[in-house]
Amino acid sequence: MSMSGTPNYSSSVGGKRADFSTIASGFQGKVRVQTLLRKTPSSLQSPGKSMKHEMDITSATERKLVKQLRASNTHSFVADSTPTVNGKYQKLTEDWESKKLDLITGGRLLQDGLVYRQNISVRSFEIGGDRKMSFGALLNHLQDTALNQSRITGLIADGFGSTREMSRNNLIWVVSTLHTVVDRYPTWTDVVEVDTWMYASGKNGLGRDWIFRDSKTGETLANATRFFLYHCPRFIVHECSVYVMMNKKTRRLSKIAKEVRDEIEPYLMDCECPIINKDSRKILKLDVSTADQICTGLSPGWNDMDINQHVSNVKYIDWILESVPRSFMERYYLNAMTLEYKKECDMDSVLQSLSKMVGGGNSDSFSANKVIEYDHLLRLDNGREILRGRTVWKLKDTNS
Amino acid sequence: MSMSGTPNYSSSVGGKRADFSTIASGFQGKVRVQTLLRKTPSSLQSPGKSMKHEMDITSATERKLVKQLRASNTHSFVADSTPTVNGKYQKLTEDWESKKLDLITGGRLLQDGLVYRQNISVRSFEIGGDRKMSFGALLNHLQDTALNQSRITGLIADGFGSTREMSRNNLIWVVSTLHTVVDRYPTWTDVVEVDTWMYASGKNGLGRDWIFRDSKTGETLANATRFFLYHCPRFIVHECSVYVMMNKKTRRLSKIAKEVRDEIEPYLMDCECPIINKDSRKILKLDVSTADQICTGLSPGWNDMDINQHVSNVKYIDWILESVPRSFMERYYLNAMTLEYKKECDMDSVLQSLSKMVGGGNSDSFSANKVIEYDHLLRLDNGREILRGRTVWKLKDTNS
Structure with a gap:
């Protein structure tokens, strides 16, 4: 898996915004947006100025307008507009640029x-x-x-x-x-x-x-x-x-x-998950009959529900790790995790957590391998799938 | 239960230190400590000065010495000491006073x-x-x-x-x-x-x-x-x-x-728990045969252990709350908790959580009461006591 940094860090201070594919870009106005954006770095180092704008929430409509203006990145705005309109757009862009x-x-x-x-x-x-x-x-x-x-x-x-x-x-x-x-x-x-x-x-x-x-x-x-x-x-x-x-x-x-x-x-x-080259291998549903470990009787506690009456994502991680042998976790650390949520569970759900070592070894012999993979399945007692996942583990550095 | 604020807030900026009852106060030196302490308020508002002292950790020996000097609060130090000794003690007191x-x-x-x-x-x-x-x-x-x-x-x-x-x-x-x-x-x-x-x-x-x-x-x-x-x-x-x-x-x-x-x-x-007038009633061990609720099969997860290989205190709270009915917790909030830890449990322990409504109502009828009390017991499967506790619950304000 290869990685890069936050988009546009060194290439440009102004980020590049995205469209949902169904949104038509119907606005044809033109504005000197890039020129304004280039001014950003010096003001970034002025917290006093930033705090002044703290409550200046530019509306979604205004932000969309400015985005459309930016999309047509030419320098002919002044010539095409009256001074009043020009002033208005410049104000919007400055608000949009405010560092909160x-x-x-x-x-x-x-x-x-x-x-x-x-x-x-x-x-x-x-x-x-x-x-x-x-x-x-x-x-x-x-x-x-x-x-x-x-x-x-x-x-x-x-x-x-x-x-x-x-x-x-x-x-x-x-x-x-x-x-x-x-x-x-x-x-x-x-x-x-x-x-x-x-x-x-x-x-x-x-x-x-x-x-x-x-x-x-x-x-x-x-x-x-x-x-x-x-x-x-x-x-x-x-x-x-x-x-x-x-x-x-x-x-x-x-x-x-x-x-x-x-x-x-x-x-x-305007990017799609650029920081990690995704593990493109499909995660197959774990065959229950071949699982190495099965933990049963798992259920959320009072404190595991969020205000949307949704079991917190961290609780799912706890359940997944329940089915990884502790002797293994003492020697390996969790390097990567991919999860696909299939169905939510509720306060009264009772779950099973299943895991199977699929790469780098098997449950009886993993000590010689530096990288180990597990497949995971969380399901309800009635067999309905809640989540499937894959974890990658690396041997701990005993010196650290 | 009545409460007061942080000790010595308004009466004096300098806090009052305590002795363990077995520590003899053998040092008889005398110093103008109170005069120095009175200077503290103005320097408290100087973060720059505080940061300068950040790494000046005065040793325990020096701190004890200064404490003993303070204990003999008279103003005759200069007359009794050489200037060198005087300078040394003044330096210690200033370090001790540094706001980190x-x-x-x-x-x-x-x-x-x-x-x-x-x-x-x-x-x-x-x-x-x-x-x-x-x-x-x-x-x-x-x-x-x-x-x-x-x-x-x-x-x-x-x-x-x-x-x-x-x-x-x-x-x-x-x-x-x-x-x-x-x-x-x-x-x-x-x-x-x-x-x-x-x-x-x-x-x-x-x-x-x-x-x-x-x-x-x-x-x-x-x-x-x-x-x-x-x-x-x-x-x-x-x-x-x-x-x-x-x-x-x-x-x-x-x-x-x-x-x-x-x-x-x-x-x-120099104080002993001044902020709460403790609930002086002894917490009796809950009679298992009279418990309203019993939850069994509770055990710590991989993430519940701290670096001392000790189950985190928060996990014990989770277990206690497991045996309080959810329908009750939807209407009441936890106002007070008293816990007495009797024995630690380890990674492989399997526990039971028991609770009984003891004040303000009973498990069948609590809706008319604004304050409800529960007694709690955590024990191992073999019956050994891990913790006993009491909780006080108050009716939620439905408007908040």
Whole structure:
């Protein structure tokens, strides 16, 4: 699996926005947008100016308009427009360019608001017996930074991920697929820099990527301007997820309606999961009769439900790891995980977790191999499939 | 239960240190310590000066010496000493007074380092289905802030709570009792200000208290000097715990040896759990035959172990709540919890969680009561007691 960095980091400060394939680009206006964007780097280092704009939420309609203006990237706007119209468009573009600082988390919008960056200090309760941050704790911060971006851009209405149109129609986001690669787990007191952004994924999916970087300065929590220094980061975690829409009442999946597309589209990057070359091998449903391990009687606890009455994604990870032998996990660390969610379970569900070693060894003899793969299946007691997944494990460095 | 604030807040900036009852106060020197302490308030508002001292860890021996000097609070030191000795003691006192800023968490030492204060922003993954921070998430931050205080004072050696002498002798801290009162649970994006401090609890216990306050300014994360403004906080959570020492290899409790006392004693406040008038009623062992609810087959997962190979305290809370009916928890919130840990369990333990409604109603009829109490028991399958506890629940305000 090969990786690259956050899109457009060194090539251009202004991010490149995306279209859902069904959205027509009907607006033909022309504007000097690129010229304005080139001015961004110096103002990025002015937190005072950023804070002034904190509550200036530009509406989705305005953002879409500016995006369409940008799409027609020529320099003839002044000649084609009256001074008043020119002034209006310039104001919109400046708002759109405003760098918003979130005073609650210390997070910040970059690249025209398309990328959200936040520093996270690893807490003592987020590490496990091996002193490393747990995989579940990493996943918690994926959800949290995604919500923070949507919150400070004003995209969400109900406080937990749904836009205004989604709330009106009882729609919520649920994870469809998830692919994570962890090169190195941070430990207690490490400070990790997280970047995340969204993009269209087919007609009815919303893609979101994350990069976690090691941030060794230790000063970023106290000095917000340091967020913008590029300091040859060491990559730690890469993650790509695809979300789909579910009706909160019927619990059935839903297409993305035009009204919702119009809300989301101005916040999308023009890329599709560029940070990881996906493992293209299809994950077959695990044949129950060949499973190495089966754990039964698994059910969510009171604290595993989120405000959408949805079992938290981290709980699914816990269940998957229940069926990996502990003697194996003492010697290997989880390097990559791919999950495909098939059906949600509820508070009263009772599940089984099954796993089978499929690459690099078998359950009786794995000690000579540096990389081991497992296939996983979560299913209800009645056999209905909830999730299928693949994990890749690497031999721990006993010196670290 | 009545409550008060952090000790010595308004009466004096300098905190009052404590003795273990077995430590003799043999040093008879006299020094103008109070005069120096009175100078503290103005320097508290100078973060630049605080940061300069960040790595000036005064040794336990020096801190104890200064404490003994303070204990003999007279003004005749200059006359009794040579100028060189006088200069030395003055330097020690200034180091001891230094206000340390933790750049990783934004936390800070107050009251001569006896009190640690840190702001916490509530994350999306820390709230439950009712949009409130979970009790377990609160407990996570108790542990974390305690460790942060010990870390930045230099008291701990192994990175997870043990002093140098404790590490040499394979000793770790484990919670013996815990008493928490929650007046109001914060929600996502709330910023909570936490104060914590330690005190001697009998001959072989270490007491620690916490106060969580609502911090509505939202500016404290970005402006460290605001940590020192007193802004009529609304109390949220009060917590008292007592820790005892356990041998990491034999898993048996241990007395606190003199060498360990000498390390800890300079960091102790002279108080014993002043923030909550404890519920003095003895918690009787729950009679199994009268339990309302019994959950069986509970066992820790891979991620529930900490680096001391100890099941995390939050997991015990999860198990306790497993035996409280969900229909009840939908209508009542957990207002107070008292736990007495009797024996630790390990990775392979299989437990039972039992509960019985003991005050304010019974399991068939509780709807008319605003306050309900439960008794709890966690035990191994073989009947051995792991923990006993009492919880107090209050009717939820349906308007909030």
